[in-house]
Amino acid sequence: MRNEYIPFISEITEVIKHTDIEYTFRMTYEGDVRPGQFFEVSLPKYGEAPISVSGIGDGTVDLTIRKVGHVTGEIFENYVGDKLFLRGPYGNGFDVDDYKGKEILVVAGGTGLSPVRGVVDYFATHQSEAKSLTLIAGFKSPNDILFFEDIARWKQHAQVILTVDCAEGDTDCHIGLVTQFIPDIKIENMDEAVAVVVGPPIMMRFSVMGLLDLGLKEENIWISQERKMCCGIGKCGHCKIGESYVCIDGPVYRYPEGKLLID
Amino acid sequence: MDINTKKLKKNAFRVTKQRGYTASRVRIPGGHLKAELLPQLQEIAETYGNGTLHITSRQGFEIPGIPYEKMQEVNEKLQPIIEATDINQPERDKGYSASGTRNITACVGARVCPYGCYDTTAFAQKIEKEIFPHDLHFKVALTGCPNDCAKVRMHDFGIMGMTEPQLDPSRCVDCGACVKYCRTKSVDALKTVNNKPVRDTEKCIGCGECVINCPTRAWTRSKEKYYRLVLMGRTGKRNPRLAEDFIKWVDEKSIIQIIKNTYPFVTEYIAKDAPGGKEHIGYIIDRTGFEEYKKWALKDVELSPKAEVNQRLYWKGPKYHTYG
Amino acid sequence: MGYTLSKEQFETLVNRLSEQYQVFAPVKFVGGNTFTDVDVIRYDQVKNPEEIVLDQKSDYSFKEVLLPLSETLFYYTEEQTKEADIPRGEAVVFLRSCEMHAVKVLDDIYLNNKFEDYYYKRLRDKIKFIVIACPESFDSCFCVDMGTNKPEGQDMIIEQQGDQFLVVNENPQWEAYFEGYAKVDQAPSYAKENKVKVHIPENLNPNIAKSSIWEEYDTRCIACGRCNFVCPTCTCFTMQDILYSDNGKAGERRRVQASCMVDGFTDVAGGGSYRKKFGERMRFKMMHKVYDFRKRFGYNMCVGCGRCDDVCPEYISFSANINKLEEGMKEVGEEHA
Incomplete structure (x- = not known):
């Protein structure tokens, strides 16, 4: 074996x-x-x-x-x-097929942009495969912004809202938390629109609440969890939340499943 | 009334404030006794004394309010207690035969206390058998661990229990408990190297916190029991002071030998005009110098290679009066 | 059908097994416990059949034979790895009915939870089980309510009956050991009743996290992890890299048992951690033992051996905690928020 x-x-x-x-x-x-x-x-x-x-x-x-x-x-x-x-x-990762042909909203906080970068990049490159693509990415300060060149490129094909928690020097991005931009997102078909949320636990919680308030359906929201993982193969137990092992069942969860998992 | 107070004191009675009445002092070596002895003490107190008992600071019972003429009767009543506490006695029914060397006290130790590194009472009783009865003024105390609840540092001979922690690395999971507790409750003698605790053997005081807090039995106690022997602490009027470390990681046999060796030393050097023939050993050593004492103390003592002997001892404490 | 063996014959049996297997059993380590002059019973390779402790529950469980507290996985240099040799050969382990059920738990996690664990499997493939029957329950056991009082899947059951041993062999390959011994028509005993009873409420669900029943453990528990280390079903581990040289170019990777009660269990790279309160850790452990595992594998993880109760320095009883769940569910209700 x-x-x-x-x-x-x-x-x-x-x-x-x-x-x-x-x-x-x-x-x-x-x-x-x-x-x-x-x-x-x-x-x-x-x-x-x-x-x-x-x-x-x-x-x-x-x-x-x-x-x-x-x-x-x-x-x-x-x-x-x-x-x-x-x-x-x-881990399971994201399946871009889940989002094809839909209005896609990606909310990422800090290094949370890493795991979804592939998703954003796919639809920014294959624009015909999504109805629309919106990225809200939040960082602590302008110095913490990741994938700056990618973001510049994505801006040509997607709506990108870049925000920082606090202002430091000149920047053309917004100031504030990602959550405050969610209510302004224009969605045409609330039943079909999909969202992916990745970031620190509190940011994810409030972002999902904002998306649900906006009118998105629970089953159309995906989250990705970060936990300590020593083995990656469902043995070491560090990443277990509820009955789920983040390393093999996650780290990506549909929200109706993910919300039941209590650390 | 004609009483020989010198004899009375040797017999573990005392002259009290109340004319005509004495108090009997019962010793409990190691401070642990069978509860069945208490009714016998009660009977003596109620029959001959004033019906009260004082628990002494040296783990004995003082029975006050005894008329001097009842001393012999009290001694006869004390006989079963003296036997039950296994006290050396040259003549039956005559009570205690000397009171110079004081009762050997001990904290509750490993019979009860989780921190205790050895059976303090048993060791106290062992020393008792070796040095009693004796007229010279010796104070010995034992405590189970470096917490020193028995305050052995205020004694001529203070004995503190130690264990030498043994690590089985194959059982260590690097939970960090030993390092944490050694830092917060003891002397910070452990650090983690390559995911395992490493013990600074110079710093380690053998308290056993690492063993107590290890959840996997990676740390265990040494089979051998070790002690820290501290010397010549004292209370009193002239120069009270805490005992200083003499030997770390010393064994039981050596401690007994050192205490026994101290008797001829004191006999040789005690001040000829010492009041009542009693003088704290520490004052004698102050005169002779520690080097001279050490020669006597370590005579015929075979220390193990593990024993760390302090070659020079310096005591502190306030000096209200310099002897001589 | 079994055999009745004299003490001598039983020892002969163990000696014969020792020729073919490494025999592991609960053994008394004199003075090996936390406090002075207190013994500990834990697993070791048996050199002499007389060492096997049959009349007491071991303080630490059999699991160390399958999941060593510390296990080297491989050795490495800068660009190469070399798998560690298997630490033992064919083995026989003496254990109790509850622990026999724990084997199933270990198997499900290490063999059936999506991936097979290479290191577990190679030890698991080389082990046989001999159950020490429990005619009477020990004080803290609650195997009856957990359904683990009757052993399943073992190779042999032994029961000490005074000077004799009833031995029921269930491994056909071992029949040769019994040639010449008289058969008896007797089934081994098992504990039919425990002093400790537990009830897991049917409506238990993750909502219990909101209950106040966990609060007392915030201050009672000291997060030492003893409950996990003695537990026959706790399987968590942490990776360690050990350096052989200062430049770090050669070394070995190990895994060591880990505890969800101990600080650092959930720490992630960015400095975040989950379940800071000890009561939350109790709840996490409890839910794994009597809920989460069942949702995943269909039966409860806890086997009711009571070792966690026996070892807790703060006298926290897991079984008493189980029996608080019903009140807790009444308090929070079943509906998910």
């Missing part, structure tokens, strides 16, 4: 710096992978951390890593050509 715990070697082909502490590492990977899935990324010196897939290329995956904790800190000392141990991909 397969030993899921033994990692494989992946090479860093490109490093994209977003902020002082957030980088995207483009890693070699051959195989099926979906946005919203994650890899267990390890460095022998420190151990493993679950990192969600922020982009999928030809023979590569993008892993956007925030320099927090000692695990992810070490990775920043690795550069192009260096190698990392990976396991995965794990």
